[in-house]
Amino acid sequence: MSAGKRKRTTPLQAAAILAAVLWFGVLILLPIGVIVYKAFENGAGAFLAALVTPEARHAFRLTLIITVASVAVNTLIGLPIAFALARYRLRFKTIVDGLVNLPLAVSPIVAGLMFLLLVGRIGWFGDALEGAGIKIAFALPGMIIATMFVSLPFVVREVVPVLEEVGTEGEEAAATLGAGRLQTFFRVTLPAMRWGLIYGMTLTTARAMGEFGAVMIISGNIIRKTQTVPLHINQALADFDYQGAYSSALVLAAASFVILIVVQTIYQRKKGSENE
Numbered sequence: 001m002s003a004g005k006r007k008r009t010t011p012l013q014a015a016a017i018l019a020a021v022l023w024f025g026v027l028i029l030l031p032i033g034v035i036v037y038k039a040f041e042n043g044a045g046a047f048l049a050a051l052v053t054p055e056a057r058h059a060f061r062l063t064l065i066i067t068v069a070s071v072a073v074n075t076l077i078g079l080p081i082a083f084a085l086a087r088y089r090l091r092f093k094t095i096v097d098g099l100v101n102l103p104l105a106v107s108p109i110v111a112g113l114m115f116l117l118l119v120g121r122i123g124w125f126g127d128a129l130e131g132a133g134i135k136i137a138f139a140l141p142g143m144i145i146a147t148m149f150v151s152l153p154f155v156v157r158e159v160v161p162v163l164e165e166v167g168t169e170g171e172e173a174a175a176t177l178g179a180g181r182l183q184t185f186f187r188v189t190l191p192a193m194r195w196g197l198i199y200g201m202t203l204t205t206a207r208a209m210g211e212f213g214a215v216m217i218i219s220g221n222i223i224r225k226t227q228t229v230p231l232h233i234n235q236a237l238a239d240f241d242y243q244g245a246y247s248s249a250l251v252l253a254a255a256s257f258v259i260l261i262v263v264q265t266i267y268q269r270k271k272g273s274e275n276e
Contacts (some may be wrong), residue, residue: 035253050247058224059232059248065140066215066228067208070147074204075197078155083158086163100157103150112146112217138220143228146214151207158200162193167260195267202263206256 009017039047050056084090085097103111117123119136129136135143170192174184190197212230219226229234229252236245 032253035246038242039250041246043241046243047247049092050241050244051251053244055224055227055232055235056244056248059227059229060251062140062143062207062226063228063230063252066144066147067205069144070151070208071201071204073144075155075201078152078200079159079197081162082156082159086160087168100153102169103152105136108146108150108211108213108215109217111149112214115142115149115214115218116148130246137218138222138226140226142218142236143215146218147208147211150211150214151204154203154207155200158196158203159193163189167191176235198263202259205259209252209256211246253266 051060081096081100085093085100093181093269116137118125119125119129119142121130121137123137126137134141136145170188171184174188179187210230212226212234215228216234219228219231221227221231222233223235230249233245233248233252236242236248
């Protein structure tokens with residue numbers, strides 16, 4: 001068979017591809033299409049008006065604050081954990097690895113309840129925190145902590161395989177040439193793992209923006225005080241404000257989609273330039 005001759009697709013393969021495309025359309029494209037249609041059903045004016053209400057503006061602002069804080073802290077925490085898992089023979093490595101994956105296994109609502117039992121008014125540390133004038137439950141700090149918990153694994157899970165793949169040869173060579181630890185990290189290690197780190201931060205961002213269960217429990221879902229965009233959408237649906245719910249949902253979904261597409265595009269261009 002010549003190199004330019006393509007292999008024919010069998011009926012079974014064609015059926016499998018068609019089934020995958022249809023399944024993707026039902027799960028992804030159809031719901032997105034419905035949201036877009038409902039958001040603009042009453043025109044662009046109604047769509048924009050739903051996004052500038054005091055409740056919507058507060059929800060988006062609060063979501064932005066929580067997302068930025070969660071990504072920053074989880075990156076600072078995730079990198080040392082990733083290094084420990086990838087580069088050192090930890091005695092309790094399996095336990096640490098399991099704890100990192102715990103937020104993926106525990107329901108977000110259960111996670112929110114756990115934090116509420118710890119720092120709520122009737123929680124273990126609630127009285128002590130309240131006596132010190134520190135409010136965590138039903139306030140911004142508790143919402144950030146809950147979001148950090150559910151989005152913790154992504155930076156670690158994306159960075160660990162990259163560190164294992166690149167190995168330590170470059171770092172050892174830099175150390176041999178007299179580079180310090182910080183120089184080695186910023187000039188050798190960070191460039192080598194940058195895409196894993198960027199992907200991890202991107203997934204953390206998307207997860208933080210869309211978190212609902214844990215934040216709902218720890219925040220108390222107070223309108224214009226502790227409502228993020230997902231909570232605002234839920235409240236709008238409960239109040240039969242379908243225009244507000246679909247408009248905010250579309251913006252939230254679009255933001256996550258744009259972030260992922262931008263990162264993927266940059267990565268593909270960078271990969272193409274490196275192969276040239």
